[in-house]
Amino acid sequence: xxxxxxxxQRDGFNQNPLFECLVAQVPEGSQSKEGFTIVGYALYFDxxxxxxxxSMYLEDFYVMPEFRGFGIGKSLLSTVGKVAKEKQCARxxxxxxxxxxxxxxxxxxxxxxxxxxxxxxxMIRFDGPDLERLAKETH
Amino acid sequence: xxxNIRDATKEDCKDELALYEKMPDQVKISHEDLERDxxxxxxxxxxxxxxVPEENKSKEGFTTVGYALYFYxxxxxKGRAVHLEDLYVMPEFRGFGIGKGLLSNVAKVTKEKQCALxxxxxxxxxxxxxxxxxxxxxxxxxxxxxxxLxxxxEQSLDDLGNDAPKN
Numbered sequence: 001x002x003x004x005x006x007x008x009q010r011d012g013f014n015q016n017p018l019f020e021c022l023v024a025q026v027p028e029g030s031q032s033k034e035g036f037t038i039v040g041y042a043l044y045f046d047x048x049x050x051x052x053x054x055s056m057y058l059e060d061f062y063v064m065p066e067f068r069g070f071g072i073g074k075s076l077l078s079t080v081g082k083v084a085k086e087k088q089c090a091r092x093x094x095x096x097x098x099x100x101x102x103x104x105x106x107x108x109x110x111x112x113x114x115x116x117x118x119x120x121x122x123m124i125r126f127d128g129p130d131l132e133r134l135a136k137e138t139h
Numbered sequence: 140x141x142x143n144i145r146d147a148t149k150e151d152c153k154d155e156l157a158l159y160e161k162m163p164d165q166v167k168i169s170h171e172d173l174e175r176d177x178x179x180x181x182x183x184x185x186x187x188x189x190x191v192p193e194e195n196k197s198k199e200g201f202t203t204v205g206y207a208l209y210f211y212x213x214x215x216x217k218g219r220a221v222h223l224e225d226l227y228v229m230p231e232f233r234g235f236g237i238g239k240g241l242l243s244n245v246a247k248v249t250k251e252k253q254c255a256l257x258x259x260x261x262x263x264x265x266x267x268x269x270x271x272x273x274x275x276x277x278x279x280x281x282x283x284x285x286x287x288l289x290x291x292x293e294q295s296l297d298d299l300g301n302d303a304p305k306n
Contacts, residue, residue, distance in 0.1 A: 007218055016181065019213045048176065048183045048210045050225050052292070053168045060215050074302070081291065081299030091292040092299070098285035110302075111295030115288040120263035122281035123288060126246065127217075127256045130276025134246035134257075137239070137275075138144075 019045040022079055024063065024072045032064055039067040042076040044083070052090035056080070061094070077110065095123060140195060140235035144244050147186035147206065149178045154203040155186070184210040187244050189228065189237045197229055204232040207241040209248070217255035221245065226259070242275065260288060 011018040024040035031037050040063035047057045058080055063073045084092045096103045104114065115121040126134055147155070152173040176183040189205035196202045205228035212220045223245050228238045249257045261268045269279065280286040291299055 008215070011213065011218065018211065018219055043213075043215060045213050046183060046210075047212065047222065048208075048224060050168065050173075050208060053172055053176065054183060057212060059213055075304050078299055078301075078303040081296055082301075082303035084291075084296060085300040089296075091290055092296055093288065093290045095286050096289055098287055104287070104289075107289050107291075110291070111298055112289045112291050113295075115290050116281055117287065121260050121288045122263055122269070122279050123258065123286045124261055124269075124272050124277045125256055125258045125280055126249075126272075126275070126277050130278075131246055131249065131255075131257055134243055134275055135250040137243040138247045 019043050019059065020083075022076055022083075024067075024076055026067070032066060036064075039064045040072050040076055042080050044080055046087070046089075047093070049091060054087065054089050055091035055093065056084045056087070056089045058092060058094035073106070074110075140191065140232070140237075142189050142191050142204070142232075142235065142237050142240065144187055144189050144240050147177070147188045149174050151186070151188050151203060151206075152177070154201060155188075155206055155208075184208050184224065185248065187241055187248075189232075189241055191232070197231060201229075204229045205237050205241055207245050209245050211252070211254070212258070214256060219252065219254045220256035220258060221249040221252070221254050223257060223259040238271065239275075 012021060021041055021043045023038050025037050026039050028037060032039060041060065042058060043060040044056050044058045047055045049055050061073070061076065063076070081092060094107075096107065098104075108114070152170040155170070155173065177186060186209070187207045188203055190202045191204050193202060197204060206225065207223060208225040209221050209223045212222045214220050223242070226238065226241060228241070246257055259272070261272065263269075273279070
């Protein structure tokens with residue numbers, strides 16, 4: 001079985017990368033218990049809105065638990081926001097679970113709107129056999 | 140009703156925007172934006188058009204009667220995926236399987252490009268659309284998993300970017 005990191009290497013670091021990623025790094029002297037100096041990351045990619053044009057989507061955003069509370073998450077998110085502005089993106093979007101109150105509060109505190117609460121947007125997915133079946137129904 | 144589904148061309152952008160202008164809230168980008176963003180070496184989106192023969196054209200004379208606009212996304216769990224951003228059929232052409240045809244063709248593109256997921260968003264009060272997708276096997280992740288869609292735009296995005304560390 002191929003480790004998933006191989007797919008990430010293939011998909012993110014070729015001529016036409018499918019995503020970009022920022023990492024948060026601490027000095028050697030502050031490394032994690034397991035010896036990592038990379039303690040957080042934010043993975044994002046370009047999307048498109050027919051209302052507003054080019055936009056960005058934050059797919060993954062993570063800081064190791066022992067490194068939370070030091071502003072690392074805030075810096076990662078702000079830097080993603082800065083990249084979005086530099087690329088002249090009109091929007092930055094992401095998803096969060098309704099039970100994840102700390103994250104929801106974190107985004108709300110930084111001015112994000114919850115479109116599911118405010119406008120009633122639902123996220124819909126087709127995968128596996130349902131996607132196969134749908135693809136076979138073509139006209 | 141005879142109809143054909145094909146890839147959009149640059150020339151379709153004007154008609155696409157005309158379709159959109161029938162919708163209650165106007166789109167903010169121009170057909171030049173669509174042409175630039177969709178038909179460059181690294182396009183920001185793909186688009187399928189549904190068209191009818193001349194003799195079946197719309198009251199305003201359009202043969203382009205629907206479209207599906209999609210782009211590629213990435214899931215760190217599943218790899219490359221597709222997001223269906225817009226799916227629209229002119230009201231006078233609904234009920235003939237055109238919407239279903241457009242959706243299935245986007246699913247076919249999804250499979251051909253070896254993407255694991257096809258995702259989209261729908262408003263909670265849009266019962267016909269929610270039923271349409273559910274009938275075709277979609278899961279509503281907001282209902283089943285509690286996923287919320289979050290957005291930073293305009294002022295909040297500016298403020299966020301301005302907070303970035305200056306290193």
